[in-house]
Amino acid sequence: MAKPDILVIGGGVTGTITAITLAEAGAKVTLVDAGVNAGSDANAGSLHVQMQSRFMRLYPDQVPNVEAALPFYRAAAEEWVKLDAALGGVELVRKGGLMLAETADQLAFLEKKAAREAAKGLSVELLDRVSLDRIAPWLGPQIVGAELCRDEGKLNPLLANRLLKRRAEAAGVTRLTDRVTQLRMTSHDVEIDTPDATLHADQVVIAAAWGSGDLVNAFSVTLPTRAEPLHMNITEPGAPVINHLVQHAERSITLKQFSSGQIVIGGGWPATSQGSHAPPTVRHDSMLQNVALAARLAPAISSLKVIRTWAGMNTTIDGASVIGPLPYTKRIIMAIPGDAGYTLGPLVGRMAAQIAMDAPTDFDAGPFSPARFAN
Template sequence: MSTVVDSVVVGGGLLGSALAWMLARDGADVVLLERDQLNQHASGQNAGSLHFQLEYRMVEHGLEAARQAAEAMPLHLDAADHWARLGDELGESVGVVQNGGLMLAENAEQAAVLERKAELERSWGLDVTLLDGDEVRSIAPYLSESVVAAAFCPLEGKADTRRAGPALARGAKRLGASILTRTKVTAIERDGLLWRVETSSVDADGSSTARSFHAQTVMLAGGVWTSELGAMLDVHLSTIPLALTMSVIAKTPSFIPHLVQHAGTRLSLKQSSDGTVLVGGGWPARLATDADGRPDLSARPHLIQESVAGNALAAMRVVPRLASLPVLRTWVGTTTVTPDQLPLAGEVPGRPGVFVATGGSAFTLGPSFARILTDLAQGRSTAIEMAPYQPLRFGGLAHV
C-alpha cells in the first residue's frame, strides 16, 4: 500500500527542511525522507558561513573563472534577503548574525585580485567596499599588520548550523509535514501521472520496513547523494563530492564580529555566539573509498595533517590572538560542487515534477533554493533566471 502526498522531499538538511516548511506553508501535503538523522550531514557539519562575496575557490583560477562563478550572484543576493528575515517568518531564531564580512589581502597581488573581484561583484549589484590596511584595522583591530587590504560586504555573516535546519524542520512539522528519519530512498519511478518513491526504513529494533509514496513532485535535496538519486531517474546529475576540514577554537571573550575570508589562501573564520572560533575555508580531507575505489559517502572521511596545519597557520597569521588559544576539535564535513562551480537547480529536464538543488555554496543558498523550487513546484514564475543552473547542462539528458 502506498501513501499519496503532494510532494516528497528527499534529504533532511537545511535545504530539505526549508523545502518541507515552504511547501507546507503553501498548503501542500509533504513528507520529508532522511536516510540518517535530521541535520546530521553537511548542513550540521559546516561552519555556518553566509558568504555572498566570491570565495577563494571562485577567484583562485583567474578572472574568467571568477566571471563564470559570478553568474550565481543573483542567487546570493536573493539568499541574503531570505536569511535576514528567515527567523521572523519562521517564528523561531535560526541564529543569523549579519555584521558584515571581510576578504583579506596580504600582498599587492592579492589586493589586485580584490579590486577585480569587487568590480565584478558590484556589476551584479553586491555592496562591496575596498579598504586599505589601516582602514580595515580601524573596524577590525584583531587583524595583523600583515593585512594590506580587504573587501568589506555588509550583508555577510553567519547562521547557527545547530539551530537552523532543526528549526525549519520543526516549522514544517507544525504545518503538518511528515518527517521520517532513518529512511533511505531505494527507487524513484514514474507511475502514471505521479512519481512513486520506494523507501527502506530502519526500525527501533533494527529491522527494516519498506514503504512507498506517490507524489506529484519530488524534491531532491540529498547533497552528496544527488548523483546517486539522479541515477534512479536515469539522469546524470553531475556533482563532485568533497571532504573539507574544520576546527573549533576554545571559548574566549567576543572579539571577532565579522566573517573573515582570504583572497590568497583557503580561510574562513568567525566567532560564534558562545565565544568559540570556527576555522575552515576549504582545506581538503580524504573521502573514504569502497573496494572499487569509489567514494564511500556513508563512511567517515579522513583528516589530512597538512590541511589541519595549513588552515591553522593561515588563521593565526591574520588573527594573531588565535595562537594562544587551544583547538578543541577538528572534524571533516562533506559538500558538493559542480564542474563549473555553479549550482544545479531547477526542474530536471525530461522528468516533469522532479526538482533538484545542490552545489555551489549550498548552505548559504539554501533558503533561496527552497523558495525557487517551491515556486516552480507550485507553477509560479521565479524572479531569477534559472537557465545558468540547468541540472543537466553537463550532459546525461533524460530519456523520455
C-alpha cells in the same frame, strides 16, 4: 504511510525549506533523509556572497557561472535575513565579510574582483590598513588591506537547523530516516525505492546534494554532483571581538566568531572521504595548516585552544545551482545549491517549492535549469 503529494529527498537546509514551504501552502509532504552524519545538518554557518578565492583557484572553469550568479548569492543572504526573523532569531550577524590581502598583488587582485562584484550589484569596498584597524584590530601586521563585502555574514547553524526542524514539524511535514536508492516513473506518479520500502508520491523534490547525481542518472540527465569533504576547527569561547566573516585573497580559510564566543576556522581544507554513507575523517595536514594560517592572519587568537574538529561535505557541480524539473520528467524537481550550500539553501529550497506548485519563483530560475545536463 499515506501517499504524500510531494516527497522531498534530503533533510538539509534546502530540503527542509522546500518541505516547509510546500506544507505551509497546504501540500501533504514527506521528507526522507538518510541521516548520514556528514551531510544534512553538518554546517558551518557562513553566509558567502563575494566570489571565494578558494573556489576561483580550484575551479577556474566554473567561475563564469559563479560570477553570473552573484545577484543570486546576494538574494540568498537576504532570504536568510527573512528566515532569521521568521524563525525568531538564528544569531544572524551581517557585519560583512573581509577578504584579506598580505601583498600588493593580492590587493590588486581584490580590487579587480571588487569591481566585477560591484558591477553585479554587491556592496563591496576596498579597505586599506588604517581603515581595517578600526574594524578589525586583531589582524596580523602583514595584512595590507582587504575587500569588505557588506552582504556577507554568519549565523548559528545548530540553532537554525533546530528551529527549521520544529517549523517543519509544526507545518505537518512527515519525516523519515531512510536512504532513497532509486526513483521510477509510473503512469500516474513517482515510485521511490528505499532499502526497506517502496513509496509513492505525485511529485519528488531532490535536495540530496552530492547524492543527487546518482538518483537522476536513469532519467537521461548526467548531473556531475561531487562531494567535497571539508575540515573545520572550533576553539574554546573568548570575548566577542571578531565581527566579520574573514577570508583570504589567495589562501583557503574562513574564520568567524559565533555568539557563543567560539571561533570557527575552516574554509575548504580537505578531509578524507569514507564513502557516501559515512562521515569523512580529519586529515592532520588540514588541521595543522588551516589553524596555522588562522594564527598568522589573526595572532590574537593564538592563545585560544582548539577543542574540536569535524568534517562535513560541500557539493560542487558546475558553479551554478540546479533548480527546476528534469527535462523529460516534470514530476521530479531538482534543488541543489551550486556551492556554499548553506548560504544558498533557503532560496534554492523555496524556489524548488514554488516550481513544484507552479507558482512564480522569487528569482529567475532559468539559468539554473537541469536541462543543461540533459544527455
